[in-house]
Amino acid sequence: MITHVTLTPGREPEWxxxxxxxxxxxxxKEGWIGNQLVIPLEAPNERTVIGTWTTRAAWEAWHSDEAFLETRERMEGLQDGPSETSWYEVVSDERA
Known part of the structure; x- marks a missing residue:
């Protein structure tokens, strides 16, 4: 899963x-494999979250978690527009 978001300028550290x-x-959480939070070099108020889960169902279950919902509250109003999420199937995962 990859999510792109644009943040309200000045609110980046809080988000x-x-x-x-x-x-x-x-x-x-069950099904979690890993994640990364990255910032494009040319767009410091944008973020991309790259999450790897065993199944989409595990990712969706996490979205009902109390801790997830608490951070959603904290993040409200810090984004400049809606986020954009895309799903990908991992074909190969090479790491050191």
Whole structure:
């Protein structure tokens, strides 16, 4: 799953802190494999979240979690428009 979001200028540190908290809680969830939070070099107020889960159902279950919902509250109003999520199937995963 890849999610792109544009943040309200000046609110990036607050959004980043909430997202780091959110991603930390994902570690404890069944089906979680890994995640990354990245910033495009040419767009410092944009973020891309790259999450890897065993199944989409596991990812969706995490969205009902109390910790996830708490961070959603914290993040409300920090984004400049809706986020955009795309799904991909992992064909190969090479890591050091």
């Amino acid at each position: 980043d802190a909430a997202m780091r908290d959110r991603l930390e809680t994902a570690r404890e």
